[in-house]
Amino acid sequence: MSERASRSLADKLNHLFASVKPRGGQEYSNEHVAEAIRAGGVTISQSYIWQLRKDKKQNPTLKHVQALADFFGVPAAYFFDDEVTSRVEKQLELLKAAQERREEDAAGQDVKLMAMRAGELSQERRQQVMDLLDVVYRLEQAERRGGMDSPG
Template sequence: MRETNSTEEKVVTRTGAPQYSTAGAPEATVVNHGKRGLAGKLNRLFAAVPRPDGKEYTNEQVAEAVRASKLVKTISQSYIWQLRNGVKDNPTFAHLRGLAAFFEVPVSYFVDDEVADRIDEKLAALRAERERIAELASDSEARLIAMRAGELSPQGRRQVMDLLNVVHELELSKRGGEVPEP
């Protein structure tokens, strides 16, 4: 568990996960002189962190959630639009902190290209996995297999899994893929 000192406060992100931030932080302005600008990073977050229905958050939804977090007194959808379009590129630390909390990334994502690169890689992998799962869920044969497997006894499910593992390993070896350890 994380200990907090008197200058830290616990905030809750959009998914309810606790995140800690400096309560008495000055309203210092943060300028991003990295190889990628603030607008690009913010737009990547919008694209990579979808709403529960899979669609992209709107500027208004993000502004409302950031205001509700109480990390920022005021932030509007038009200000977020300006940040996303490069019209404004010098937000206050409080604005960055609020946006970071919403998207569940560290504030350093916006100012450190190495941190942004690492997080972007993780977000891309997560997005690919989400798309793979959605594709599987829409496949009627895969759903039928899952439904039938759910009706089997535990022993029957183990036998089906063993058979699936054999077929999976065969297909991987045919494609030249690496066969995973059991």
């Protein structure tokens, strides 16, 4: 039996939150998951999801387990069958690696497209684009540091 086999439902649910993310890359919120599940016709609250994730509730109903599994795109057995858990997590790792490669490829394509378009601009317009890019770059760096330094 592997060390992963004995994980709690909370651990497995938290692993799904950490592994299955929307395109923006940020983890789904409990509220987002609850709203999506409610839209599918199953009554669930964000606080109940929080309780499941914090291991304060350990025995969800089958309909809640199925709804959570459906939201994250895994079989309900993921939460109960250690072999299924292991297989799904390996698939999620492969999917994540493939998504990262696609994102890197897309970023590379964006850079190439920008360079091609910039090459068709006059020197004056290229300088304007560089100035704008510098401002955007500084804003993003400030956001990453957690502050909003002025760009100028």
